Amino acid sequence: MSLPVFSLKNYQLQTIASLRRFLEKTVELNDADTAFYALTKRPFFQPPGLPGLPYVCLRVPTGGGKTILAAHSIAVAADAFLRCDNPTVLWLVPSDTIREQTLATLSSRAHPNRRALADRFGENVRVMTIQDALYAKRADYDGGAVVIVATIQAFRVEKTEGRKVYEANGELMDHFSGIAKEQRAILEAGPSGDPLPSLANVLRMRRPMVIVDEAHNARTDLSFDTLGRLSPSLIVELTATPVTPDEHKPEKGIYASNVLHHVSAAELKAEEMIKLPVILRGRADPRDTISDAMAWLDELSATARAEENITGEFVRPVMLLQAEPRSKEKPTLHADEVKKLLVDDFRVPEEHIVIATGDSKGLDGVDLFDRDCKVRFIITQQALKEGWDCSFAYVLCSVAEQKSARAVEQLLGRVLRLPHAKRKHHEDLNRAFAFATTTSFQNAANTLRDGLVNNGFERVEAQALVRAVAEPLHGLEPGGLAHLHEEAVPFELDFQAFEKNIHTLTGGRVEFDAERQVIRARGALTDYDKTALLLALPDAAAGMVEALVHKSRGARLKSIGEEQDAIRFAVPRLAVKTAHGLQLFDRGHFLDIPWKLENDDPAHIMDFFVPPRQAREEAHVDVDQSGHVNVEFVTDLHEQLMLNLQERGWTKNALVNWLDRRLPFTARRDITRISSTLFISKALDLISAQTGMSLEALARAKFRLVEALVKVIAKHRDGRETQAFQQALIPQGGLDFKTSAELELVFEESRYAYREPYKGRTDFRKHLFRVIGDLEPTGEEHECAVYLERMPEVKAWVRNTSQQPNSFWLQTATDKFYPDFVALLSDGRVLVIEYKGAPYFTNDDSKEKRLVGELWADRSGGSCIFAMIEGKEFSRIDAAIRKGG
Known part of the structure; x- marks a missing residue:
């Protein structure tokens, strides 16, 4: 039976991509601190007692799906950082209830959390409790991914379960037979001086990836000491409320989270995950x-x-x-x-x-x-x-x-x-x-x-x-006569019977005015009140009851929270006329698919592949300011994990197929399997000829090979796509372009997504939505926004956020281009602005953006204007509007 398709949301894909970039950068620089700063431009807070450890936080609000992100992060860590097929994962949760839920989803083959593991590791996944792990054999770990789900309390030595983690256990003896001296050196020894056969030592050998769910509950000295005894390879925490840098007080045992990626509420709302407002x-x-x-x-x-x-x-x-x-x-x-x-x-x-x-x-x-x-x-x-x-x-x-x-x-x-x-x-x-x-x-x-x-x-x-909404539900002041709603009674009514049966039953919300012969509702009537009225009154009263209930709830009830006088802001998009009608212009219109990668030269792979021996020697040559040689975390980690590795006998075909399966979708999206395997085979031959590496050596370096293949394929693709894109946009390219309202993008507040809300002090009244996304409170882009705000020709404008599913984009050679601002002019025309700092105005990327932006405006019949602004030359906006008019 085929399982229903589960697809990650856009913000989830971006979260996982951020983690991948960080881990790849950490390997490249051999340093988590430098890698974190390179990607975030923020300082890295090193956890106590865990020097060099990559420890990052993925901040996801309630309702964002932290567990599915955690499940997908395991494959990312295995490929981008650990470079192994059999990672050991310690998945820590805040309570026994959450532990049981997590175990259930990871154990069910139909659940998306388990399928996230199966997509990478197939059936080679073992999900365990602490009790299971106390009896697990070496083959369980060697054969694939092992995920141990527990609370952090279960690893504290003062707890009964925690003591078992650190005690000698004869069931685990096979883990310690024939181990290398380098491994013995890092393990806790027993009374005889030999490594203690404990679960803690099994984990120290396996260098577990640690996932911490609701991590704000586990940032104390005690928690870090506990984690330190297990020698983790990296820690990924997921929480809605990380410890902020302002709260960082090491002297009090409080340590800030290294927030690598933050998902905003707007992203969740735009992806239809949560109810808002x-x-x-x-x-x-x-x-x-x-x-x-x-x-x-x-x-x-x-x-x-x-x-x-x-x-x-x-x-x-x-x-x-x-x-x-x-x-x-x-x-x-x-x-x-x-x-x-x-x-x-x-x-x-x-x-x-x-x-x-x-x-x-x-x-x-x-x-x-x-x-x-x-x-x-x-x-x-x-x-x-x-x-x-x-x-x-x-x-x-x-x-x-x-x-x-x-x-x-x-x-x-x-x-x-x-x-x-x-x-x-x-x-x-x-x-x-x-x-x-x-x-x-x-x-x-x-x-x-x-x-x-x-x-x-x-x-x-x-x-x-x-x-x-300050006014009462009914739009009238509570307690006054205006809060009473009434309906005339079209028949004789026994007041005393009514008083006994209805007034009491409805808690005084319904009463009868005998003199005026009306039934009166005080406040909003519920469905239960309505039912009581219908049962107590003749059938002829049904219409009157419906009218009374409706009045009591207020005619404006359905307008709770609705916007008044909203501006409709729609942007025509660039399309191509085809035999099947108009289609949004994207990469499929200028690329021949599939791509015959085997015809490209594999020689450039040597620009990206560094043989392991050379990389290891280079990694250790790192001297700090005091002259001490630093032993680097990533290098030591990979060397230790290699000691656990028992490589099988490889053939060239097996290695080629393994490498092909490990290529991510982004690398092979337009390549057939035949093309990719032929190219990989050529690349292996070339590497072997130039480095003298044997097939066994290449197999040991297989994760380095995947990384190099991804980069060399990307280099070839960039050249191919740039040439095809430029050819497509010239008049002789054969494509019939039209900027059409038939394929318009409508800006809606409910679908407006961003990473960070604007926190500056400028009061932007013309921005279409209450919150402005991804705009720094100072800087040249902010000045551009202020200029737009003050232009009398601008009726409304939107900060067009990048890489969001409901933002405006134009296709370039390699990806989608998201202009910085989109404005609706008072005369109905649409103005699109791409702001560029002076150093970037003339580079190839800017030339492509200008080319497609001007094409979009040209094919709009005068309804659209495109302006690329260099530096602070905002007067170009005025000139573009006048020229377009």
Whole structure:
């Protein structure tokens, strides 16, 4: 049976690519510190007791899929850094609950986490607990990837399980037979002086890659001491809330994270992973808060049914109610009281409610995704069961006034995930909703924003992503007559019977005015109120009940959080006329596919391949300022891992096929397998002839060969693509170009993605969206943005972010080109600006961008303008507008 295809999101691919670049750079420079600075331009914080260790953080907000990224990082580390087929991985998690969940996903062959390992290691994957590892044999490690999932506490010697890690264990004796003296030297010795046959020593020999999930919980001296005893090869931490450089206080045992890559909330939103924005409503009375939240949950449920009629996708919105803690000093709305309130005052059936607190396990065994599940209300206090996740949770309702962001942090994270990671047709189903009991609406909004920050969002993003709507749900002031909604009664009504059956059942939200003969609703009526009315009144009242419920919820209810007077900003894109209609111009229009790589000269591989012996000698020649020779981390690591390696007998064909399989997709995307294997075979012959390396020596250097092959193929491809691209753009190239609105890109705030939000002080009022992405607060690009902002001809502009799925791009010879700014002019024309510093204005890359940008403008029929600005010559923008007009 074939498994469904699982594809990483764009931001996930970029996160993995960042890790790959760092690890490759670390090998190239033989130094993690220098590699980190080269890629990030930020200082590297070396963890205590782990000199030279590559230790980096991937910062991913709640809902971003940290576990799948961790699974994919193993193959990246094996190829780009460890250069082995049998990595040992220690996967550390914060709790036993998360450990069980992680083990389950990594063990299931149908799960994307396991398939991320299978794509690289096939069936040669062993997933273990600590208990399994205490009995695992040497062949288990030699045969493929080993992943040990545990909590960091399990490796602390004061714990019973931890002691077993460091104690002699006869089950592990075969790991230590016939080992080299270099290996013996790095192992902890027993009383006899021989290496102790412990699991800790097995790991020290294997130099494990360590993955730390929710790493902010594991950055203490004790944790680093524990990790140091296991001699890791690298550490990759994944968290939403890393320790920042400002919090770095080694004297207090607090160490900053080395954030290599940061995923923004906007990237998650654009990739349809999370519900945003969060719409906040506040009321002073907890019963009013619950009433509003229930009414909106009813509306969302109706919207979800309408969505299912369109798409077939089943969603049943659920509410999380945050109760107060119990108190001996004063009465509180604790979990049991909230349940009683729901049942007695709001007539909610008990089967629709579960309590999930530390003492109550109401969610155990409940499948909220089951169509027949009746649960709609989950009452908790501060934390749900660790690892609990249900994307059907849409509404967060707090009956207590929250003054601490930590109090709402975890629950807020529970309502952010978008069901099935797929954007809905109805906009309300793409949002999360918070109803707060508060006497200070501003404080409630700030607390909610702080909760987003604690879930890994930037503060600037949080300010824009919490839409605090101060007026009540119904658009009228609470408590006054305007808050009452009424309908005339078209029949005789027994007031006393009504008072007894309805007024009480609805908690006073429905009453009868006998003098005026009207039924009146005080506040929003829920579906439960509606049902009570329909059952208590004659069939003739159905229309009146519907009208009353609708009025009570407010005619503007469906407009919660919707934007007013939004500017539609659409950009025509460059297309090619073909027999099949217009097609976006991309690399497929100027490249012959497949590419016959075997016809290219393999001699250039010697520009990139360094034989291991030479590289090893060069790596050790490194003297610091005091004259001491440094032993370099990466070189020592590779030498130690080689001692564990038992190479099989290789044939040339086997090595060629192995190398071909290891070429990443980016290297072989337009090459047939026959072409790549022929080229690899020629390259091996050439290397052997020039270096004298035997087939066995080439096999030992196979990861170096992969690296060199990727680089030489890229060099050949660059030359081929540049020539083909330039040929395609000239009039004689045979392509019929048109810049067409038929293939337009529409800028939408919900799909606007960026890495970092703008944090400068300039107030940009013409930017299309609340948050500006990837714009430094100072510098020449910032000055260009200010110039655009002040131009009277500009109606709106967008900072066009690079490599995001919904940004505007033009094809160049080798990749996509993302101009810096796109502006909508008052006369309807579109202006695209690429800013270049003076040193880069005339290089080949800029020439290509100018060429395709001017073609895009030329084929638009005057509706589009392209300007490449050099230095601070912003007057060229004015000239381009006048010329285009």
